[in-house]
Structure formats: structure tokens, C-alpha cells
Amino acid sequence: MNVHDFHIDPETLHETPDHPAELATWLDEQRPDDHHSWSAVGLAARLLRRLDQAEDAANRALALRPTTAARLRRAHVLQWQGRFPEANAEFEACLADAGDLLDYAHQHAGKCHYDQGRWDLALEHFHKALRLRTTPDLVASTELAIDAADACLTAATTATELHRLVPAVHRASGPRVVARITDRPPHLGLLADLASLLVTGPVPRETARNLHRYTADIDTHHTQLAEAGWLTSTPDEVTATPRCLPVLHLVNEVHAEVATTFWPTPIPIPIQVDHPMAKATTGPSPAAHLFDQLRALRHHRADAHAHAWSAEGLTAQEMQDLPADTPTRIRIEATTNRLASRPYRPLTRESRTNLITALRTLADKSTEPT
Structure with missing residues (x-):
């Protein structure tokens, strides 16, 4: 069992931990001291919606290694905190310098717009991510996001x-x-x-x-x-x-x-x-x-x-x-x-x-x- 395992809620598009109790126990035992361990703690805290702890861990990981991946993880925390202007700006910055992570940047920028009910912008990013993806699991994840955003846009338009x-x-x-x-x-x-x-x-x-x-x-x-x-x-x-x-x-x-x-x-x-x-x-x-x-x-x-x-x-x-x-x-x-x-x-x-x-x-x- 991997305590970090999660699944995507098809309605919210948020990750939901498969083993929340075990993940919480794991998180409470951690004493992070490097970029990788702070990143893992930040992910666990976000999955458990301990968002203040997740933000602190993401900031520490980013300070130790200011990569696009670390910035994306921090932006994801800001999104879940509802700090949308900050999250939007961070995702846009990541998109400009994403390199091989461009599909991830579009996917997560789309999810941020999805949380704000900006269905058309979410769909725009999801379609861009889909064109860049070939791995079956990643393609399936993006297709799920496209269908969810399209259904929400249908509800709003209807x-x-x-x-x-x-x-x-x-x-x-x-x-x-x-x-x-x-x-x-x-x-x-x-x-x-x-x-x-x-x-x-x-x-x-x-x-x-x-x-x-x-x-x-x-x-x-x-x-x-x-x-x-x-x-x-x-x-x-x-x-x-x-x-x-x-x-x-x-x-x-x-x-x-x-x-x-x-x-x-x-x-x-x-x-x-x-x-x-x-x-x-x-x-x-x-x-x-x-x-x-x-x-x-x-x-x-x-x-x-x-x-x-x-x-x-x-x-x-x-x-x-x-x-x-x-x-x-x-x-x-x-x-x-x-x-x-x-x-x-x-x-x-x-x-x-x-x-x-x-x-x-x-x-x-x-x-x-x-």
C-alpha cells in the first residue's frame, strides 16, 4: 500500500486520498529536511486539506529548489486555499517556463479555472494538455477533466x-x-x-x-x-x-x-x-x-x-x-x-x-x- 495513493473526484477534479488515516499517521511522523521530503509532506498535507501546513511545506521546498514543478505544487495549494488571483498568476508564470512540464501546467491551470467556475478557460487549458499527452493514464485524466468542465458549462449555459x-x-x-x-x-x-x-x-x-x-x-x-x-x-x-x-x-x-x-x-x-x-x-x-x-x-x-x-x-x-x-x-x-x-x-x-x-x-x- 502506498499511503500517497489518491483518486480524482470526477465532479470536483480534486485528488482524494485512498488511505487518509494512514496518510495522516505518515505525515505526523515526518521530519523533512530536503526538497524531496518537503515536497512529499506538502502533497500529503494538501491531500488531507491541512492547507496551512501544505503551504509552509511547498514554500520550503520551493526555497530549496526553485523549479517549475515546485512552483506548480505551490500554486496548487494556493488554488485549494481559494487564493485565486495568486494561484492564477503563479500558473501563468509556470506556463511561460514549463518546458517538459507544459502539459501538467495546462492541466493544473485548467483545474484552477475549474474551481472558479470559469469553464471555458478550463476547457481551453485541458484541450491544450490533451494535445501534449500520450501516456494512457494522463490522457484519461485530462479527458475526465474535459468532460467534467463541459458538463458544468452545459449546466451554466442551460x-x-x-x-x-x-x-x-x-x-x-x-x-x-x-x-x-x-x-x-x-x-x-x-x-x-x-x-x-x-x-x-x-x-x-x-x-x-x-x-x-x-x-x-x-x-x-x-x-x-x-x-x-x-x-x-x-x-x-x-x-x-x-x-x-x-x-x-x-x-x-x-x-x-x-x-x-x-x-x-x-x-x-x-x-x-x-x-x-x-x-x-x-x-x-x-x-x-x-x-x-x-x-x-x-x-x-x-x-x-x-x-x-x-x-x-x-x-x-x-x-x-x-x-x-x-x-x-x-x-x-x-x-x-x-x-x-x-x-x-x-x-x-x-x-x-x-x-x-x-x-x-x-x-x-x-x-x-x-
Whole structure:
């Protein structure tokens, strides 16, 4: 057993130690005194995410032998610490003087951009590394990185289309619902978002909350709807009352009508998404089914975003107030796209490209003459 053995996480592209306990024991026993031993300690500390220790070891190794390889190892530590401007500058310097290590420099510069959610730049470096590599293991590692970055780029690009298409159906549907409704509930927009789930039975309370996680008083809204006779609400679930069901059916009918006018020739969506909204049914028409698929993908991404900011210890309000150029925000957005990329990963890169192209053909307004 080699305690330094590791594997590459296909989603983060970070190395993960195969024997973390044994590696930690080995690291604690070391007393490095030369370039090689400091380099080995730095690698072990980074794999174990003892990043301050890894930085110290990398600096000592670099001072003893200022090689490109040592600079790359130090830049890798800076990357994992989230010190991206420093890491980017170090990788760029290494690329200018990499020599025989040029493929490694491109590979690791690409991974640094990958951690920042700069998928196009990551892909540029990965493709350059691939053209330089011939060893099967190294080729496979770069091909894994290319596929991961392409899936994340697909998630980010698709998100733009989802944010364009789904709200457009809601905006066009609102006035039609209001014009046709006879018994109007409070918080009609909230019910409209839940309509395709509520018509089939109870909805888990957590799902109902998550669909409106940026509405600070969502529980109050549920309570008001329950007190007015539109929902029954328990700590575990919300259920539409008989009074509410006609409104929900009307909302679904209008959503289906609007979707059909927008997309008279719906496109196929060749993926399944693991999200409660994947069970939603707006209507039997192909356009209504497409609307359900697009909403499920959009909410899947919203959940990925929430997972990313909550992992950073933030609340929904703190996330909304977070400036765009902070290291924390960069990590959150990159993590969001990595998580959101999961439904797209089983697709070939050609299929991902075709999906994006097809989404861009979909209208966000009615194709019917006025």
C-alpha cells in the first residue's frame, strides 16, 4: 500500500486520498529536511486539506529548489486555499517556463479555472494538455477533466435558457388566470407555482418551502392560505382543499395553453432529474410536458445553489446580499454549476451541445399572430 495513493473526484477534479488515516499517521511522523521530503509532506498535507501546513511545506521546498514543478505544487495549494488571483498568476508564470512540464501546467491551470467556475478557460487549458499527452493514464485524466468542465458549462449555459423560458410562461399566464378566475385566493402566485404538484395530492412541507426559499415569510403565507380555507397545513405537508382544486386546475390549464402557443413544436429533453418537481404534471400535451421538464431542471439548479450557499454557512438573505466578486461567491457559483451538472453528465458532449442549441430555438413569447 502506498499511503500517497489518491483518486480524482470526477465532479470536483480534486485528488482524494485512498488511505487518509494512514496518510495522516505518515505525515505526523515526518521530519523533512530536503526538497524531496518537503515536497512529499506538502502533497500529503494538501491531500488531507491541512492547507496551512501544505503551504509552509511547498514554500520550503520551493526555497530549496526553485523549479517549475515546485512552483506548480505551490500554486496548487494556493488554488485549494481559494487564493485565486495568486494561484492564477503563479500558473501563468509556470506556463511561460514549463518546458517538459507544459502539459501538467495546462492541466493544473485548467483545474484552477475549474474551481472558479470559469469553464471555458478550463476547457481551453485541458484541450491544450490533451494535445501534449500520450501516456494512457494522463490522457484519461485530462479527458475526465474535459468532460467534467463541459458538463458544468452545459449546466451554466442551460441555466440562462431556463431563466428565460420558465418565467416567460408564468408572466404570460398570470393575466389570463386572473381574467378567468372567479374565486381568487390570497398568494395566488404561490399556489400557481405549486399547482402541478398540489393537484395530485399532499406536497411535503419541505418541498413547498424550498420552492419559495427566498420568501422570508413563506410559513406565514401557508398559514394564511390554510386559515382562509385554501390549504390544509401540517408540520409535514400541505394539501389543497376542495375549494382550491378548481383554481389549481385553471392554473395548469392556462400554463398548458401558454406553453403550447410558445412551443408548438416542443423539443425532447433527454435527461431525468432527481427533484420533486419531476413528478409535476401540468397537462398531457407535449408542450405542457416540456414546461414540466424545464421547471424541474430550473428547480434542481435552485436546490444546487441553496446547497452551495448553505455549505458556506450563509442564510438566504446573506446570500442575496453577498457581492459578486468575493471568493465565497466565486466558490458558491462554481459549486452550484458542478452540482447542477449532474443530470447532464450521462449525456455525450455532442448531446449536450444539441440540447443547448435546441433550447435556444424555443420562444419566450407567443408564436400566434396577434
